[in-house]
Amino acid sequence: MLMVRKSIPKAWQFSLGIASILLLVGGYTVFSHGRAVRQKEVAAQQLDNVRNLLSEVLATPADELDPASLAKRQSKIHDYEAQITRFEQESQTAIDRTVPTWSSLYHDGLLRVLSPQGLKKDEYWLAEDAWATFIRLISGLGVGVALSLIIGILMGAYASIESFFLPPLSFLAKIPPTAMMAIFFILVGTSYQMYVTMIAFGVLPTLAQSIYQSAKKDVPENLIFKAYTLGASSLELIWNVIYKQILPRLIDAVRLQIGPAMVMLVAAEWMVSSAGFGYRLRLFYQRTDMTVIFVYVLILGVAGLVADYLLTLLRRKLCPWFGD
Amino acid sequence: MSNTRPNCVLHCQGVSHWFGSNRVLNNINLEITAGQIVAVVGPSGCGKSTLLRAILGTHPPKAGQIIANGHPVTRPNRDVGIVYQNYSLFDFLTARDNVAFGLMLDQTTLPERLFGYFQWRKLRSQHRQQALDLLEKVQLSKAANLYPHEMSGGMRQRVAIAQALIMEPKILLLDEPFGALDEATREELQLMLLRLYDENLQAKAAGQTPPYTILIVTHELNEALYVSDRVIGLSQYHQDGANGATIVYDKQAPVFKAGDARDFEQFETQKDELRKAVFTPSATRHHSEFVTFWNEHDKAFAP
Numbered sequence: 001m002l003m004v005r006k007s008i009p010k011a012w013q014f015s016l017g018i019a020s021i022l023l024l025v026g027g028y029t030v031f032s033h034g035r036a037v038r039q040k041e042v043a044a045q046q047l048d049n050v051r052n053l054l055s056e057v058l059a060t061p062a063d064e065l066d067p068a069s070l071a072k073r074q075s076k077i078h079d080y081e082a083q084i085t086r087f088e089q090e091s092q093t094a095i096d097r098t099v100p101t102w103s104s105l106y107h108d109g110l111l112r113v114l115s116p117q118g119l120k121k122d123e124y125w126l127a128e129d130a131w132a133t134f135i136r137l138i139s140g141l142g143v144g145v146a147l148s149l150i151i152g153i154l155m156g157a158y159a160s161i162e163s164f165f166l167p168p169l170s171f172l173a174k175i176p177p178t179a180m181m182a183i184f185f186i187l188v189g190t191s192y193q194m195y196v197t198m199i200a201f202g203v204l205p206t207l208a209q210s211i212y213q214s215a216k217k218d219v220p221e222n223l224i225f226k227a228y229t230l231g232a233s234s235l236e237l238i239w240n241v242i243y244k245q246i247l248p249r250l251i252d253a254v255r256l257q258i259g260p261a262m263v264m265l266v267a268a269e270w271m272v273s274s275a276g277f278g279y280r281l282r283l284f285y286q287r288t289d290m291t292v293i294f295v296y297v298l299i300l301g302v303a304g305l306v307a308d309y310l311l312t313l314l315r316r317k318l319c320p321w322f323g324d
Numbered sequence: 325m326s327n328t329r330p331n332c333v334l335h336c337q338g339v340s341h342w343f344g345s346n347r348v349l350n351n352i353n354l355e356i357t358a359g360q361i362v363a364v365v366g367p368s369g370c371g372k373s374t375l376l377r378a379i380l381g382t383h384p385p386k387a388g389q390i391i392a393n394g395h396p397v398t399r400p401n402r403d404v405g406i407v408y409q410n411y412s413l414f415d416f417l418t419a420r421d422n423v424a425f426g427l428m429l430d431q432t433t434l435p436e437r438l439f440g441y442f443q444w445r446k447l448r449s450q451h452r453q454q455a456l457d458l459l460e461k462v463q464l465s466k467a468a469n470l471y472p473h474e475m476s477g478g479m480r481q482r483v484a485i486a487q488a489l490i491m492e493p494k495i496l497l498l499d500e501p502f503g504a505l506d507e508a509t510r511e512e513l514q515l516m517l518l519r520l521y522d523e524n525l526q527a528k529a530a531g532q533t534p535p536y537t538i539l540i541v542t543h544e545l546n547e548a549l550y551v552s553d554r555v556i557g558l559s560q561y562h563q564d565g566a567n568g569a570t571i572v573y574d575k576q577a578p579v580f581k582a583g584d585a586r587d588f589e590q591f592e593t594q595k596d597e598l599r600k601a602v603f604t605p606s607a608t609r610h611h612s613e614f615v616t617f618w619n620e621h622d623k624a625f626a627p
Binding site: 221222223225226227228229230231232233235236239240241244245247319320321322323 | 380382399400401402404405406408410412414415416417425426428429430431433434471472473487488491493
């Protein structure tokens with residue numbers, strides 16, 4: 001058996017990482033391409049069938065028929081011709097969009113969300129959706145983080161506040177926020193404020209608890225006594241000692257809460273919104289059109305990675321003492 | 325406080341402390357005057373830390389009173405400095421900012437720093453210069469921009485001492501400050517204390533109030549006798565009848581200079597005496613025999 005925790009060369013680490021991505025991309029290519037080829041074959045088959053049917057119909061002479069049969073014949077011809085046009089097109093390019101090929105993802109997905117759409121050609125889906133979602137996320141997280149920071153630090157600093165807030169926080173933290181959605185929809189409506197309230201309340205219990213834990217554990221008692229001997233007031237103690245000490249943990253906690261916040265946000269947008277990622281995903285889900293959905297999913301994934309990286313950078317910049 | 329001595333910086337009056345029915349400290353009376361370096365020794369669990377925390381003000385005694393610089397101590401404040409064995413520094417500040425931290429907290433308030441930003445910036449560069457000067461004094465100017473996690477244990481303790489000293493506390497408490505250090509670093513830091521004591525002597529000779537008054541808790545008898553000019557034994561082994569530790573030993577200690585040889589032979593006798601009086605469960609002589617510091621002192625300085 002391979003030894004546990006045996007280190008491997010850097011080149012290997014790198015290549016394995018690349019390999020996994022290639023595998024993912026390659027697997028999808030093979031799968032989607034295979035489906036497309038099969039669809040074209042099926043379409044070609046059907047094209048043949050319909051062509052045969054059409055030639056059969058055309059083979060029967062028209063002048064011997066009564067008017068009713070003649071009309072029927074005409075409509076059949078019309079019908080077959082329409083089908084032939086469709087199958088001709090399908091045998092050239094697959095139009096099934098449940099597992100779109102890369103080129104379909106690009107043409108029907110990416111280009112569509114980037115270029116103007118709608119009757120008046122004035123809807124830019126990606127820009128509109130990203131902006132709507134981003135503003136909701138940022139305001140919700142902002143309010144949530146600010147409230148958690150105040151509650152968490154005060155809980156870590158004062159035993160009375162700790163005793164007061166701990167029971168409700170522990171309880172609220174155990175409720176899945178998506179289960180609370182109905183309550184938010186009814187109490188706050190489905191406006192912008194609802195998203196902010198929902199995200200803020202969704203991240204608050206967990207975030208406040210982790211800030212409180214950090215304010216308690218990462219600031220040893222001795223350090224607090226020491227700060228008092230250095231002439232600190234209690235306000236200075238909270239701002240210049242406790243806050244400074246927990247800042248890196250705070251940034252990490254926020255980083256970890258972006259995921260849950262996005263879950264709530266996309267779910268709520270899916271249900272009640274008329275803009276935003278969740279809204280657009282629902283729209284295209286109803287049409288079983290995955291082109292835009294895959295593009296959006298990819299964008300969400302990349303945005304998550306970028307946010308993660310930016311917050312890590314921020315932590316390194318603000319807290320050089322913390323290390324990695 | 326009518327009968328306190330001139331220059332008295334710390335006065336414990338009948339200090340007792342107990343946890344439930346367990347009496348830890350019993351009737352501790354102690355006067356420390358400016359310029360003394362006092363070592364406190366005692367068996368483990370005798371309440372040294374309890375006494376230290378009472379003096380610091382974080383855990384006030386259940387009976388008696390502690391007066392530092394003329395004011396009763398009720399909570400930690402800038403008159404009493406502290407250096408702990410661990411966790412002595414603020415992780416998020418460099419050595420230099422750790423030392424300057426006290427000046428900032430002591431001389432400015434948060435609103436002042438926020439609303440008088442430019443004034444504060446000017447003051448801050450003064451503070452940082454002062455901190456650098458002090459770091460130079462403890463031979464750490466090279467480490468000024470290092471964070472605590474980048475420093476060795478000995479460096480951290482030196483910064484911690486500088487951090488406390490910059491406040492010019494009336495009394496500085498050292499709680500087993502060198503306990504976690506290796507022998508060589510320990511000796512270096514002991515020499516640092518001796519140099520501070522030397523400054524005290526110079527100030528006294530010049531007719532000024534000596535600047536450094538230090539109470540050091542240690543479990544090393546050699547260290548206690550070497551760095552201090554007065555040794556106090558705190559112990560629960562005594563013939564008072566009451567349980568709880570009290571002061572069972574209080575005598576002068578030999579004074580060394582930083583340049584002197586570390587000749588521990590010359591206090592072997594006193595070390596034996598300490599062991600018998602403080603660390604032996606079956607105390608045979610009454611402790612008042614060993615609590616003679618002020619008598620000797622008053623005799624020596626009698627007009």
